[in-house]
Amino acid sequence: MSYNIGYHYQAGGSLPADAPSYVVREADDELFDGLLAGEFCYVLNSRQMGKSSLRVRTMKRLQDAGVACSSIDLTGIGSQQLTPKQWYRGLIQELVSCFELNINRRQWLKERDDLTPVQQFGEFIRDVLLVEVDRHIVLLVDEIDSLINLDFPTDDFFALIRNCYNKRAENPAYHRLTFALFGVATPPDLIQDKHRTPFNIGRAIELPGFKMHEVEVLETGLVGKADNPQAVLREILSWTGGQPFLTQKICKIWVEEWTIAAETETEAIETLVRSRIIENWESQDEPEHLRTIRDRVLRNEKRAGRLLGLHQKVLEEEGIDSKNTPIEIWLRLTGLVYKTKGKIEVYNRVYERVFDKNWVRHELSELRPYSESFNAWVNSGHQDKSRLLQGKALQNALLWTQDKSLSDLDYRFLNASQDLEKVEIARQLKLQEEESRILAEAHHALLDARQKARTKIRIATVILSFSVFVGGMIFYSWPTVHYGESCVVKLVANQLASAREDCLYAIKLNPKNKEAHYTLGQVYERLRNFEKAERHYKEAVNLGFLAAYSELARIYLLKDDCDRALDLLRQVQQAATLPEVKYAVLKNIGWGYLCQWKKHQDPGSLDSAEKYLQDSLEIDNGRASSHCLLAQVIEERDEKEIALHSWKKCKDGLKVNSFEEEQWILTARQRLQLTTQ
Amino acid sequence: MGRSLKVDPDCINRVKAALHRNGFPSQQALAIDLGFSRSTVANFCNGKPVDYLNFVEASDKLGLNWQEIALKSDSETTDAIVSNYVERPPIETICSEVILRPGSLIRIKAPKKWGKTLLKNRLLQFSTKQNYRTANLNLLEAEDDTLNDLDRFLRWFCIRIAKELHLPKDGVTEIWDEDDPSTTNCTMYLEEVVLESISTALVLSIDDIDRVLTYPIASNFLALLRSWHERARVNKLWKKLRLVIVYSTDAYIPLDINRSPFNVGEPIELPEFTVKQVLELAKKRQVEWDLDSVEKLMQRVGGHPYLVDRAICHLKDRAGETLENVLELAATEAGIYRNHLRDLWLTLQEHSELAEATKAAIAATESIRLEPNITYKLYSLGVVKLDGNNVVIRCPLYRDYLGDRLNN
Incomplete structure (x- = not known):
């Protein structure tokens, strides 16, 4: 059996007027008849429904019927920071080019310099277009939604269309001029002014998908490639609902590549659609749909x-x-x-x-919950600091980012927000230090004044009340920020005793200060007081501080309380996604399973341990602590030689931060020494 | 002349050494000295196309003999094009058929150094045989400044076309009117000057068109090309136009799809060489190879056209060398791919997210999923192959060389 050479399906782009695979629909006649009769018609619906193909086809039919047509592509004129003057001139050029008008456009425009661009366009239509072309004229404008991207209001353009229809009453020539608009927009998107909109006086052309009785032309291409082309087509339509692009694409795939390996058309098409359209759709979506x-x-x-x-x-x-x-x-x-x-x-x-x-x-x-701020910040070239998130908004955003994989720009935005917040806090701290200095000075001045002379009591009173006033003010804003922050600062500086005091004070002022509890936990760990560390981590966990879960789990693991540790970690596993947190959670889960293996010796635990440690390395494969644990896992499998590889990575990479890491590095050194002996 | 030249990859090190030797601390310094743009000098130093006159001047400045260091590839002779080309059916046939259709558009897509330019040149040669006129443009020759401004760019574009067709440059400036949109000026030039003067057809080829994707003018320029393509369906004059665009990636930039040439026309995606095609290439280069050798080579570099060709050419010129030797040193600084690999490595270093992603792909035992943006960029560099939505490192050579460097 032969098939039609020269017949081809086309998915994407407008079909040429004589395309064999063009499917005629009700809309075809509706549009053609309407335009021929001089009605303003518009086809506004979603992408890839065949609007452009309809436009091309209708234009050919109209031309065959003796109508002078012009297809105006607005995107060809563009939207690049155009002034109205430029844009309308571009529009006029399109008409000149299309109708091959015998006119020196630039000269003609120069002579009408005093008019506004819209007026120039209007005059052009009346004095040039309608005069030079003595037949019926149809202007088909595609991509009408691109007007929305222009920098200037475009109501005038639509008003002009309406005007052209209104003018018919006084000037019969306008009966010869008809507009057709195509695009992806709704009338209110394009113009809202109800008195100037042409859409009230136009005809909306609906363009639904292909119907079974309309698609006979598509069968032609299937002849020779299917036992029952009609059945194949019916199946295809049952999947695409007649969506033009998809229907053409599937027909094309069938003809060009498919060999029927199935019992029925139903199965064959189902397999085709599933494997070529639905599965991995993002990478198979060519051309894009x-x-x-x-x-x-x-x-x-x-x-x-x-x-x-x-x-x-x-x-x-x-x-x-x-x-x-x-x-x-x-x-x-x-x-x-x-x-x-x-x-x-x-x-x-x-x-x-x-x-x-x-x-x-x-x-x-x-x-993104913070999309508005983010977009404004991006649009400002990353400069507008007022858009960065602070305080509660920042906290919420950070919470949301867990479990998300964000763009680089998102992370930059969030980091910039955090940096700004740190700067802000430091600034406040500085302010408070300043105020405390003033307070101290005022206090001294007060004592001074008292000691000096009784006659100066009035002055002293003023100063006293001032200092009380200032002191009162400071006292209100000082506590939470000041002590909580300085606790962290001191921990980082390794001034543990001082840090401990500040944290305790911060907690005294606000027992629900979860950050302080967490920090205090870390302080106690450094002091090797694991009992107290555990207590404060627990408190932080109870208050909902995510990072504390992992730390508390570690404490449990140090005590060999594997079950509780794993329990805790599982609770945060899903929620964690800031890389550091996620890493810690996965690594500790791995550790937890290793711990379980050591207790119960069930092989499942050892496998799980390895899996989670590998997962943690995927997050950050430079982190040595995972290697340290992995080495231990491998040793438990009795593969001591292979374990050495991991021990090396452990020893080389580890920056000792905690008690267990100290232990691990000792073990690593031991193992590696043994081999060199 | 409108020709462009490139520094031969084997001479790039000489060029870079010459830079230092002549007291230029950086490419920027050389650029300032010569009065060129930085991108021109960068292109020169990296073996990318540079205008002929600039090439000579830059070579002189560095005390190099321009004829020695220039690569003779794009400007290869007709014979060379014919004799070295390995067909990958049915691609060549499709191209020849489509280019004959009025108003057609062909998109050639493949990673860098895949043979796209060879295919395009062959197609242009075919077109010339049909008595068509051809204009061969490369967006790498446009400077940064030019690409940042639509008006400048479109002027540059028209002037390049004028040069290719031996039309007077003045024709462009005469047509250009600032009161009109740049797009209108450009379209008018093409319509009233170019297409008017051609009786048969014009094949307009734009190489490295993805260069424009990172610039704000992209959507306007691409929409313009698309409008020309659509115009060709209905307008007698414009039916003479055939467009050929060549690129490595239509990177994930959400261009409104009805306004770009990337989803219409005939898509041609070049695959890797098959064993049979490698054998054929060897034969064309007059190198005696059997199936065994081909398989050995392909085990290391897959069907990567450049890598394969390089090995063949190297062995052709050096009688004493063996394939085994070449393969052993391939992933090292002493190997035949050192320049290519180093360039690849430098590119990854400049973009840490690409380096990270490559590292992950190397470490993984099976294909992994990356962010679409990164996937496309790595694909266009040729570093990875696509496996559905996932990627896998293209060949053991890359795995070894890059893996080594990325893990240190």
């Missing part, structure tokens, strides 16, 4: 959450009643869902599988 839909949903961060929420509802209820809310219309514009018989449903089975509940759940969790 699914990714575009995804981008359209997620692009506007403010809207994304609502769109996802609505889509989720549509998925869960398998269709919801249409209420024509703005968010519903936006979701329809993405192409993901469509409206039929008063209900909103997912467009087709492919989208159902690709953009399923898991996908929605995942994307919802990825949405």
Whole structure:
């Protein structure tokens, strides 16, 4: 059997007017008839529904019918910081070029320098276009939504279209001029002024997907490549819902690459769709289609959450009643869902599988809660410090980042926020030191004054009240920030006794200061007082301080209390994702399993230990402590030679931070010495 | 002349040494001295295309003989193009068919040093045989300043086309009117001057088009190309235009898809060489090889066209050398790939996230998943292959060399 050479399917880009695989729909005739009759028509719906192909085809038909047509691509003019003058001039040039008008455009425009750009355009239509071209004129404007990207308001353009229709009453020539608009937008997106909008006087052309009775042309390409082309096509449509791009793409794949290895068309198409469209869709999406839909949903961060929420509802209820809310219309514009018989449903089975509940759940969790500040900061060239997060907002953002893999820019933003906060705290500290100095001086001055002379009591009183006033002020803002912070500062400087005092005082002022408890835990660890360390870590854990879980677990592990340690770590395993925290958790879980093995000797524990330690190395494979533990695991397997490799990494890389790390490095040195002897 | 020259990879070290020898502490210093832009000097020093006159001047400044250090590849003779080319069916046939269609667009995509330029040159040669006119542009020749401004860029673009077609440069300045959008000026030049003057067809080829992706003008420029392509469907004059764009990555930048040439036209993605094709290449280069040798080589470098070709050429020129020897030293500083590997390594070093990702890919035993941006960049460098959504290091040579350096 032969097949039609020269017949090819096309997915992506507009089909040429004579494309054999062009599917004629109701909209074709509607649009053609409407334009021929001089009506203003517009086709506004989601991407890749065949708008451009429809435009190309209709234009050919109109031309065949003796109509002078022009296809105006606004993106070709561009949006790059254009002034209205430039833009309208570009538009006029498009018309000159398209209709091959015999006019020196630049000269003509120069002579009308005093007019506004819109007026120039209007005059051009009246005096040049309608005069030079004596036939019926149809202007088809594609990508009309690109107007939204221009730097200047574009209402005038749409008002002009409406004007052209209004002028018909007084000037019959305008009957010869008809507009058609194509794009991905809703009328209110383009112009809101109800008195100037042309969309009230135009005809909306609906462009739904291919229907079975319309797709006979597609069968032609399948002849010779299938026993029953019609059945194949029916199956394809059952998956694509008639979505033009997908339908063409699947037909193309079938013809070009597929060999039927299945019993029925149903199975064959199912396998094809599953393996070539749905699985690994992000890397198979060539030319882009699914990714575009995804981008359209997620692009506007403010809207994304609502769109996802609505889509989720549509998925869960398998269709919801249409209420024509703005968010519903936006979701329809993405192409993901469509409206039929008063209900909103997912467009087709492919989208159902690709953009399923898991996908929605995942994307919802990825949405930044701080998107506005972030975007403003990025747009300011990373300069606008007022956009950085502080205090509670910063804490919430940091909490959210756990379990997320963010972009470099996100991390820069968060780091910059944290740095700013540190600077702010340091500044406050300095301020308070200053104030305490003033207080001390005022105090001295007071004593001085008292000692000096009684006659100066009035002055003294003033100074006293001043110092009390100042003191009172300081007393209010001093506590939590001052002592809590200085405790940390001193810990870092290894002034342990002093750190301990400050932490205790901070806790005294605010028993719920979890940071202070955590820091105090660390101080006590350094002091080798593990009992007290444990107590304060526990307190921090009870107050919900995430990092403390890992530290407390370590304490348990040092006591060989494996079960409690693992229990604790499992609680935070999911929540942790800041790299340091995640690393610590995984490493400690590995340690926990090693501990269990030593107690119970069940092989499962040893395997788990290795797994988690490897996982921790994936987060940060320069960290020696994982290697130290791994070495021990390998030794437990009686592979002492291989263990040496890890011991070496342990010894070389370890910066000793804690008690157990001291032990490990000693062991490492021992083992390595043994070999060299 | 509108030709561009590149420093031969084997001579790059000489160039860099000459830099120091002549007292230039950095490429920037040389740039200032010569009055060139930094990117021009960078291109010169890294074996990338540089305008012929600049190349000669820079060579002179460094006390080098420009004819000695210049690479004769792009400007290869017709014979060379024909004789060294290994066909990868059905790619060549598709290209030849598509280029004949009015208003067609061909996209050639593959990692760097994959043979894209050879394929493109062959296609241009074929076009010339059809009596078509050809204009061969490379965006690497555009300087930073040019790429940062749409108007400057489009002027540069038109002037390059003028040069290729031997049209007077003045034609561009005459058409350019600041009251009009730059895109309109550019389109007018192409329509009223270029396409008007051509009777058959014009094949406009743009190499390294992904260079523009990192600049803000990208979306406007690409939309312009796309509009020309769409125009060619309906406009008699524009049907003469055929576009060929060549790139290593359509990196993950959310361009509104209806406004770029990256998702229309005929996509041509070059695969690695097969064993059969390597044998054929050896034969063309007049080197006696059997299946065994080919397999040994490919075990080390896979079907990476450049790596394979380099080995063959090296062994052709040096009678005493053996393949075993070459392979043994391949991943070292004494090996035949040292320049290539070092360049790769330097690139990774300049972008720590790429280095990290490569390290992870090397450490992993199976394919791993990386961020799309990084995936595409590593793919375009040729460092990794794609496995669904995951990546895997392309060949043992890279694994050894890069793994070694990344773990220290």
